[in-house]
Amino acid sequence: MICYGPRVYEGDVLAGNWRRPGKGKIPQVPAELDLVVEDAESGFCGAVVACDKEAVTLEDRFGKRRLFPLAPAAFLLEGKVVTLVRPAATPAAGPRRTASGSIAVEGLRARVAKESRIYVEGVHDAALVEKIWGHDLRVEGVVVEYLEGVDDLPAIVAEFGPSPGRRLGVLVDHLVPGSKESRIAAQVTSPHVLVVGHPYVDIWQAVKPSVVRIPAWPDVPRGVPWKEGVIAALGWRVEPADAWRRILGAVSAYTDLEPELLGRVEELIDFVTEAS
Numbered sequence: 001m002i003c004y005g006p007r008v009y010e011g012d013v014l015a016g017n018w019r020r021p022g023k024g025k026i027p028q029v030p031a032e033l034d035l036v037v038e039d040a041e042s043g044f045c046g047a048v049v050a051c052d053k054e055a056v057t058l059e060d061r062f063g064k065r066r067l068f069p070l071a072p073a074a075f076l077l078e079g080k081v082v083t084l085v086r087p088a089a090t091p092a093a094g095p096r097r098t099a100s101g102s103i104a105v106e107g108l109r110a111r112v113a114k115e116s117r118i119y120v121e122g123v124h125d126a127a128l129v130e131k132i133w134g135h136d137l138r139v140e141g142v143v144v145e146y147l148e149g150v151d152d153l154p155a156i157v158a159e160f161g162p163s164p165g166r167r168l169g170v171l172v173d174h175l176v177p178g179s180k181e182s183r184i185a186a187q188v189t190s191p192h193v194l195v196v197g198h199p200y201v202d203i204w205q206a207v208k209p210s211v212v213r214i215p216a217w218p219d220v221p222r223g224v225p226w227k228e229g230v231i232a233a234l235g236w237r238v239e240p241a242d243a244w245r246r247i248l249g250a251v252s253a254y255t256d257l258e259p260e261l262l263g264r265v266e267e268l269i270d271f272v273t274e275a276s
């Protein structure tokens with residue numbers, strides 16, 4: 001499960017007395033397994049692990065579970081107030097597949113997290129990994145954390161203290177020969193640390209353009225902030241956070257991502273879960 005930092009939303013998402021009659025209908029979202037939401041009143045954040053006609057069970061990144069009633073209880077999903085409803089029953093048609101393409105483990109029970117970890121550069125990287133590989137990571141008991149850049153990677157690795165039973169996998173953006181990122185990654189030499197990367201300037205580019213309904217990711221001139229440059233070139237007229245929600249919302253399965261990212265994440269999962 002993704003290990004997020006403090007959740008920050010623009011303004012007060014609960015302002016305006018959302019319970020008041022006539023305020024507007026709160027969207028209903030099926031409580032599908034692995035959907036990550038936050039209880040609006042208590043702040044408890046976790047993934048859906050069970051749901052019946054009266055209540056939903058959430059499990060946080062530490063394996064702690066809490067039971068919450070369904071409507072009229074409110075939850076936050078990507079900063080928006082929603083109510084959860086029981087998913088519609090669907091006929092069984094063979095083993096259920098996860099977003100990563102693996103066979104889902106039904107009735108997954110909480111598992112103590114391994115000491116090994118996977119680090120990614122930023123919150124967008126973490127959100128994409130969670131959406132595609134979240135179920136797999138919970139099965140393996142692997143936590144993903146984000147670094148907010150890799151400039152201090154050697155010191156971060158030293159602080160982590162890798163060992164045979166405490167492995168560390170790191171996913172780096174723009175890991176190409178001659179880049180700043182490649183020089184930093186070369187400083188990490190522990191056999192218990194695997195640093196891999198994709199060639200893209202930003203994780204956004206790892207989403208296939210066709211999924212976002214664009215012909216290609218724009219080239220951004222040197223010196224222009226990449227995300228802002230992409231937004232301007234596409235004419236989206238939104239803030240980066242809103243652009244990312246649009247991109248992430250278009251992704252539903254591993255087939256929506258470029259192979260250069262898929263292979264690297266699978267490699268990291270194999271590395272940190274390999275028996276000592």
